[in-house]
Amino acid sequence: MAKKASKKDVAQLLKKWSQQFAVLAPSRESGVAAMAEWDGKDTSFLEWYRNTVVPPKASFLPPMEEMFRFHKDEEGYQIEPPSRNGQKQLVFGIRPCDARAMAILDMTFEDAYQDPYYLEKRKNAVLVGLGCTNPCQSCFCTSMGTSPTDPTDVDIMLIDIGDHFLIEEVTAKGKELLAKTGGLKEATKNDEAEAKKSRETAYNKVSRKLDTEGIKDKLLDSFDDEEFWSQTAAKCISCGICTLLCPTCYCFDINDEVVKGEGTRFRSWDSCGFPLYTKMPMENPRSEKWRRVRQKVCHKYEFYPMAFDVIACTGCGRCIRLCPVNWDITQVIESVPEKVKGAK
Amino acid sequence: MEQKLRQEAKALLEQKRVDWIIGFTPGSLKFTTTPLITRDKADTERLVINPFITNNLANFLTEIKGRVGIVAKGCESRSIVSLIQDNKVAREDLVILAVPCPGIIDLAKIERLVGKDRDELDDVSRDGDKVSVKVDGKKKDFAAADVLFDHCLACELPTPQEYDIILGEPRPPAPDLKVSGQNIAELKALTPAERWASWENELSRCIRCYACRNVCPACFCQRCFVEETEPQWTLPMPQWQDNLIFQIIRNIHVAGRCTDCGECERVCPVNIPLRSLTREMYDTVDELFKFKSGMDKDALPLMAHYEQEEAEDFFK
Numbered sequence A: 001m002a003k004k005a006s007k008k009d010v011a012q013l014l015k016k017w018s019q020q021f022a023v024l025a026p027s028r029e030s031g032v033a034a035m036a037e038w039d040g041k042d043t044s045f046l047e048w049y050r051n052t053v054v055p056p057k058a059s060f061l062p063p064m065e066e067m068f069r070f071h072k073d074e075e076g077y078q079i080e081p082p083s084r085n086g087q088k089q090l091v092f093g094i095r096p097c098d099a100r101a102m103a104i105l106d107m108t109f110e111d112a113y114q115d116p117y118y119l120e121k122r123k124n125a126v127l128v129g130l131g132c133t134n135p136c137q138s139c140f141c142t143s144m145g146t147s148p149t150d151p152t153d154v155d156i157m158l159i160d161i162g163d164h165f166l167i168e169e170v171t172a173k174g175k176e177l178l179a180k181t182g183g184l185k186e187a188t189k190n191d192e193a194e195a196k197k198s199r200e201t202a203y204n205k206v207s208r209k210l211d212t213e214g215i216k217d218k219l220l221d222s223f224d225d226e227e228f229w230s231q232t233a234a235k236c237i238s239c240g241i242c243t244l245l246c247p248t249c250y251c252f253d254i255n256d257e258v259v260k261g262e263g264t265r266f267r268s269w270d271s272c273g274f275p276l277y278t279k280m281p282m283e284n285p286r287s288e289k290w291r292r293v294r295q296k297v298c299h300k301y302e303f304y305p306m307a308f309d310v311i312a313c314t315g316c317g318r319c320i321r322l323c324p325v326n327w328d329i330t331q332v333i334e335s336v337p338e339k340v341k342g343a344k
Numbered sequence B: 001m002e003q004k005l006r007q008e009a010k011a012l013l014e015q016k017r018v019d020w021i022i023g024f025t026p027g028s029l030k031f032t033t034t035p036l037i038t039r040d041k042a043d044t045e046r047l048v049i050n051p052f053i054t055n056n057l058a059n060f061l062t063e064i065k066g067r068v069g070i071v072a073k074g075c076e077s078r079s080i081v082s083l084i085q086d087n088k089v090a091r092e093d094l095v096i097l098a099v100p101c102p103g104i105i106d107l108a109k110i111e112r113l114v115g116k117d118r119d120e121l122d123d124v125s126r127d128g129d130k131v132s133v134k135v136d137g138k139k140k141d142f143a144a145a146d147v148l149f150d151h152c153l154a155c156e157l158p159t160p161q162e163y164d165i166i167l168g169e170p171r172p173p174a175p176d177l178k179v180s181g182q183n184i185a186e187l188k189a190l191t192p193a194e195r196w197a198s199w200e201n202e203l204s205r206c207i208r209c210y211a212c213r214n215v216c217p218a219c220f221c222q223r224c225f226v227e228e229t230e231p232q233w234t235l236p237m238p239q240w241q242d243n244l245i246f247q248i249i250r251n252i253h254v255a256g257r258c259t260d261c262g263e264c265e266r267v268c269p270v271n272i273p274l275r276s277l278t279r280e281m282y283d284t285v286d287e288l289f290k291f292k293s294g295m296d297k298d299a300l301p302l303m304a305h306y307e308q309e310e311a312e313d314f315f316k
């Protein structure tokens, strides 16, 4: 049975959770929204129109992360594991598109191989979702198998029902936490009905639609269509915005910072949009821009479906609205040519 | 203006005077445009000129092969001239379609003034010195000067000097350095320690997307110093000290080429006030060397030019 809480009481709730978790919530610095340690009072983000600029993946795969330290002594190089604070994260106010993105990242970081840095944070975390009431013009989640109020990928889901939130316990983890939290009212039949209405309203507000039917095969067929990809890539400036800030992109680079035999190995976000990404001593298989743009599109809409049977795009719309040249992934996917029968 | 542009662009392609047209077409979001790079004369019907033509199209010239007809606002024309000075493009390969520019609307300023997201605005339109914003069914009027980009307020060349075809009446320059320079003045009023702290704070947000560099027509190096590993000038990780070095060196590299088009600051996804660096460099170049970038295609580039009186004692 769902519970409910008054919007005014959210700060109370977060305070309670802060005793047990490092509570992260949307916060703005110089107008840039990201998940940050909750300051103990501000809940203005509950009224925000837009999702964060920096996706919540940054709390699990930070822009830059220490892997280990090393130093050299008589016996050779010695390695020290990074200092871990071991604190459990509770991410409050994650939107359904970004929660789905976490599930998509799990496929790479947990199913395909086990990434200890990611999993350590991910396994201990609680995701509390916040349903959207006002999807943006760049959102197309409903075309990507999720929706503005989809609870599938969070532990606890909040649905806006006026001056209250309906609180759904989605996973066992979420249920357990809510039971321990106490002080929450039971939702009534009426609240449930309100939540249903709220869900429908939000769903119907998502106006951007994308038809992904058969996209995997279409991309496979048009892989060598240089004309199409060159045209598609023409205005792209090969920056890293659409990849680094995509909630499902996970590529990283590894670098050492070494001073006098002592050093630290870091990993940091990298992007397939950069020419350097595939640079090898003798050649670069993706030195041309169209090949890099193709890689980005195909990784999401062709290779991920092949490997995990899911498109690695959740329709969050970040890449559309943050792109310096308004390169729009939905327009690109829609323009992928149908293979002409008999053509090579 | 738009009609004339479409006709001219179409004619250029038809008469094979150019291989490509670079201009603006409506974007996929409200109040946006997107670069149109085309060889197809049918596409010229989609060309637009409106208060949202933000990009600096000169950026595409260094990668496009062939003759190009390019739509140019004042700042773009200066970037084009600067590229000609640097031998990156040849004047004879270009047909410059000049747009006398009244300034571009900065949606972030409107968002702050009306307290709403750009998605929530029903309409934004410009009429002379007035910009009208329709939101929640009500119309609000603002002075254009309150909602244009800072660099537009400081613009010294709204109408290109170097062009082949002009679309509309030339506009005289009317730079307002006070409002457009406010951010820099505020920074200068800080103590060095405060200023350092302020940049530490701003640059900590940098994610090294390199949009600021890649969108910049003056950043045309085949291989950027940030990508060098021998020597490694700066680490590719987004820690603020390295981010600072990246911006400082980038600034030195675009000195005398930066035309204050404002693109680097506009595209930064994490709102780092990059123009406070680039404009300061622009003014410093002007003050020390009496040099304004992109004003004269026949002048030598700043770094290729030397006058006795500008020498440090060291050189004399």
Ligand code: SF4
Pocket: A235, A236, A237, A238, A239, A240, A241, A242, A243, A273, A319, A322, A323, A324, A325, A326, A327
């Ligand atoms: S954000 Fe836009 S310009 Fe940058 S790489 Fe992506 S598509 Fe290209």
Ligand code: SF4
Pocket: A242, A245, A246, A247, A248, A249, A300, A312, A313, A314, A315, A316, A317, A318, A319, A320, A329
């Ligand atoms: S590809 Fe774009 S819309 Fe899809 S998840 Fe990534 S940033 Fe969001």
Ligand code: SF4
Pocket: B212, B215, B216, B217, B218, B219, B254, B257, B258, B259, B260, B261, B262, B263, B264, B265, B278
């Ligand atoms: S440094 Fe910035 S303002 Fe200067 S030319 Fe480049 S993009 Fe434009």
Ligand code: SF4
Pocket: B205, B206, B207, B208, B209, B210, B211, B212, B213, B267, B268, B269, B270, B271, B272, B274
């Ligand atoms: S655009 Fe902004 S975030 Fe991206 S590299 Fe430049 S300063 Fe950093």
